[in-house]
Amino acid sequence: MVAVERPLRVLHLCPDTRYLTELFTLYRNALDQPPFQSTLVFLRGKPDAALAQHMGERVQFLDLPRRALEGLRLPALWRLWRSCRGQRFDLVVAHRFKALTLGLALCRLRVARHVLGVVHEIGQFDGRRRRVIERARTAPLTLLGVSEAARVDLVVRFPTFPAARIKALPNAVEDHPLLSRAQALAVLRLAPDRFWFGSIGRLVSIKGYDLLLRAFAPLAHEIPGLGLALVGTGREEAALRALSHDLGTEEQVAFCGWRADVRSLLSAFEVCVFPSRDEGFGLAIAEAMVAERPVIASAVGGVPELLGDEALLVPPNEPAALTAALRRLYDDPALRAAMGAALRARWQARFSPAQFATRLQAAAREAAGAAR
Structure with a gap:
């Protein structure tokens, strides 16, 4: 035997x-x-x-x-x-x-x-x-x-x-079906006539959402049709809401709460933004890659090896650099499309x-x- x-x-x-x-x-x-x-x-x-x-x-x-x-x-x-x-x-x-x-x-x-x-x-x-x-x-x-x-x-x-x-x-991360943009916006209760930047993660200091709010504010004042959606919860939520109010952007910033189905909703966002002060890997970033979303992220921790040269990487803790990256992708729909496709191909090849x-x-x- x-x-x-x-x-x-x-x-x-x-x-x-x-x-x-x-x-x-x-x-x-x-x-x-x-x-x-x-x-x-x-x-x-x-x-x-x-x-x-x-x-x-x-x-x-x-x-x-x-x-x-x-x-x-x-x-x-x-x-x-x-x-x-x-x-x-x-x-x-x-x-x-x-x-x-x-x-x-x-x-x-x-x-x-x-x-x-x-x-x-x-x-x-x-x-x-x-x-x-x-x-x-x-x-x-x-x-x-x-x-x-x-x-x-x-x-x-x-x-x-x-x-x-x-x-x-x-x-x-695994591949995941997306809702249509209209469906995703409806689920998140986001206005369909806005250009939405989106971010997914815990609302804690290391994720850098205070930096993102400060970077978003100059563009928001200049372009009323912009929106920023934050999907997640955490101990910094009250402070971030207060900061958005102080910056005069509370009408353009949506706090969407934690959602188990967030991966199917990434189609709501024209651009995904991850302003972390540090990051071991960046699962939410990888999920945006799978969803073929263009990405802006801080060049910290494992993020550069995840994204390679296929996204806009900015120095951490520099809101002005983040503002410039937000504007660049807002202004360039061809770059957004090419970047999204390249990021999905990178996920397929490596992650x-x-x-x-x-x-x-x-x-x-x-x-x-x-x-x-």
């Missing part, structure tokens, strides 16, 4: 059910085909039947309260250990820091052999977090930065951590799910081999 090799069992630790679920799906799909078998655990968020069906078999929802993931996270570890009881995983794919620490704890409990810690942001390891990574240099841990810029940042921050176990794994799966599977095989 021919011996059947057992699958490489992979446990995905996902922070919650609200954000990045499409990316978690890509991770799961890539590592749920021979020789891999995946189990997903959402640490926070109530059981979601539609999400569970979308993710396939072996999905669990722990629905942990926020306090369970604070401090030593012993309540979270207890619940997670109970959910994994009787199993042993070759790999834990842990998204963000809290999940990473839980993955390392599972290794100490001999529930798992190796952790792939996915680092989505640049510069997130300070204080206690920094010490955790420094102490883990001898642990079965590989860090996956979501861009080459994120990988380089990790190498510089942790000079004693083995460089061979710090890798770049660029994110990817599609197929390329992502190949890279992730290679990293997982290497980590699993080292763990055995």
Whole structure:
């Protein structure tokens, strides 16, 4: 008889059910085909039947309260250990820091052999977090930065951590059908007779929306038919609304809130703008590329390697440069069309799910081999 090799069992630790679920799906799909078998655990968020069906078999929802993931996270570890009881995983794919620490704890409990810690942001390891990574240099841990810029940042921050176990794994996004422009504008409740710049992301300082509002204001005063739509929520929303009022642009700026269906609505925007002060990769930027939208973005973190020469990159924290880029694309419809087509072609060539799966599977095989 021919011996059947057992699958490489992979446990995905996902922070919650609200954000990045499409990316978690890509991770799961890539590592749920021979020789891999995946189990997903959402640490926070109530059981979601539609999400569970979308993710396939072996999905669990722990629905942990926020306090369970604070401090030593012993309540979270207890619940997670109970959910994994009787199993042993070759790999834990842990998204963000809290999940990473839980993955390392599972290794100490001999529930798992190796952790792939996915680092989505640049510069997130300070204080206690920094010490955790420094102490883990001898642990079965590989860090996956979501861009080459994120990988380089990790190498510089942790000079004693083995460089061979710090890798770049660029994110990817799937193709997605778009509504017509008229339909998308209606869903977002945006005036159909305006030229809309749009941006998608959390309304927090690092995303730079205060810079975008300041850059938009001179054009808005000059061209009443312009509009700026911000799709997202966050702790800076009240301050941004107040700034828009102070700049005299509140009639032209729309705060659209968080929307799970935002990818189908990108057709509402003539141009997508991402003024981040830092960015590990830029999933929303990649989504705009798939939607064939022209893009203006800050030249920070992993953004230049994502966009290449196919978009308008501006220095961060310089509203005047951002104003000039907004005007250039407003004035040039031919450039907008050519840029949108070039960005979609770049996504197909470099950031599609197929390329992502190949890279992730290679990293997982290497980590699993080292763990055995």
